Amino acid sequence: MTAQAVAKEMIRHGRGGSIAIIASMSGTVANRGLICSAYNASKAGLIQLARNLASEWGPHGIRVNTLSPGYIVTAMVEALFEQYPERRRDWPTQNMLGKLSKPEEYRGAAVFLISDASSFMTGSDMRIDGGHAAW
Known part of the structure; x- marks a missing residue:
């Protein structure tokens, strides 16, 4: 609904734009x-x-x-680690860098x-997972 509202305004103003939706590596791999x-x-x-x-909004320059x-590692994940301490140990071993990320790394x-800088990029997924899905 947010993307629709934003696109509607972009179309109304006729200048195109860019929308970035936050997904997850979990959209392409099983955890x-x-x-x-x-x-x-x-x-x-x-x-x-x-x-x-x-594909729908590309003709509008969006x-x-x-x-x-x-x-x-977020506050929510820290709380999860209290409940499942083995995840703090195991999750870093599941990617090629051997660590967990911080929000600022994105x-x-x-x-x-x-x-x-990404003016020719649309319909793409930018997965940043420390190499997790490359294995």
């Missing part, structure tokens, strides 16, 4: 040891939604992409997606 099919399906849905919106982070990618 080892987690029962989270509804979450993963919703993230996969966002990736496909962005592709379809890109680009739509997704940003798919890997495991990020700033550059977000700026890239909404800036003219």
Whole structure:
């Protein structure tokens, strides 16, 4: 609904624009040891939604992409680690960099997606997961 509202204004003003939707690496991989099919399906849905919106709104000069982070240490994840301490140990071993990410590590990618630096990029998913899905 937010993307629709934004696109409507972009179309009204006739100048195009860029929309970046936050998805997750979980939209393209199953998370080892987690029962989270509804979450993963919703993230996969966002990736496909962005592709379809890109095709619909491209003629209006509107680009739509997704940003798919890997495991990020947030307050919510810290609380999860209290309940499941083994995840703090195991999750970093599941990517090629052997660590978990911080929210600030996605700033550059977000700026890239909404800036003219990505002017020929639409309908794409930018997965930043420390190599998690490359294995």
